[in-house]
Amino acid sequence: MKIIRNDRYIKRNNRIGQFASLLGLLILAIGFAISIRSLATFETAKPLEIKWDAIGLNLSLDQQQQTTISMLALLIGFILSQVGIFFGNRFSRRPRPDELLDAALKGLDDRYAIFHYTMPVSHVLIGPSGIWLLLPRHQSGKIVYEKKRWRQKGGGPIQAYLRFFAQEGLGRPDLEFETETAALTRYLKNKLPDFEIPEIQKALVITNERTEIIADDAPILTVPAKKLKEIIRKAGKGKGLPPAxxxxxxxxxxQP
Structure with missing residues (x-):
């Protein structure tokens, strides 16, 4: 299998994630420090003096201003930390989602090619089995499909805490696939105006080996990474995509 990867894009987003995480932590620390100081001086209502002679900064903040600034800092810091988590899960954590997909599909012959971040969509596999949009997810616990939604369950209070503060949510794979399918179709039609675009296959790929999947009724294939290659090979034995x-x-x- 040929692997075509946009390394420059990955490196750039890795830096964005690291910067957002560090800046978010710094702003959270500032907000926390101001809130602690405000509580400690609540009875005396002593203002907070901020001086920085190098830039001519001289501020005096009363209790109300301290509370407002600390709340804003905590909110902005939290948002930046979530941005850092979003980019970190995709571009910093090793192995990255693209590397996990490569490992899961290792062994496919050179008629197959997988593209990472080189088109308007993130991960596309093209080969005799057709065109496949792949959406990797690394959530732990249990992934179930019920009431027309994918949901992450299990793990107890610790896992719930991690889902809120340290992990990206499962999101809405159906909406992501809808958006990516439309984007990929437009891209291919621009490249080959007279080409009849075959049906684009879709797979939600769970890359965490310990995750339990209960999604037989899902409208989109939801599969553990270790079974993906077998499914792709079986699809290639059907109609598939003609060699021409x-x-x-x-x-x-x-191209690589």
């Missing part, structure tokens, strides 16, 4: 169309498609896509 496959080569025409590969010719206009990003």
């Amino acid at each position: 169309k496959l080569e025409a498609l590969k010719a206009v896509l990003p």
Whole structure:
């Protein structure tokens, strides 16, 4: 299997995630320090004096101003930390989602090519089995499909805490696939105006080996990473994508 990856994009977003995380922690620390100081001097109502002679800064904050600033700092710090988590899960944590997909599909022959961050969508596999949009998720616990939604369950209070503060949520895979399918279709039509775009297959890939999946009724294939290659191979034994169309498609896509 050929792997085409946008390393520059990955490195840039890795830096964005690290910067957002560090800045978020710094702002959270400032907000926490101001709130502690405000509580400690609540009875005396002593103002907070902030001086920085190098830039001519000289502020005196009363209790109300201290409370407002601390709340804003905590909110901004939390938002930045969530941005850091979003980018960190995709571009900093090793192995990254793209690397986990590569490992899961290792062994497919060179008729297959997987593209990471080189098109308007994140992960696309193209080969004899057709065009596959892959959406990796690393959530732990239990992934179930019920009441027309994917949900993450289990893990107790510790897992609930991590989901809120340290992990990205499962989100709405159906809406993500809808958006990515439309974007990929437009991209391919621009590249090959006369090309009949085959049906784009979709798979929600759970890369955490310990996660339990209960989603047989899901409208989109929800599968552990270790079973993905087998499913792709079986799909290639059906109608699949004719060799001539496959080569025409590969010719206009990003090259290694």
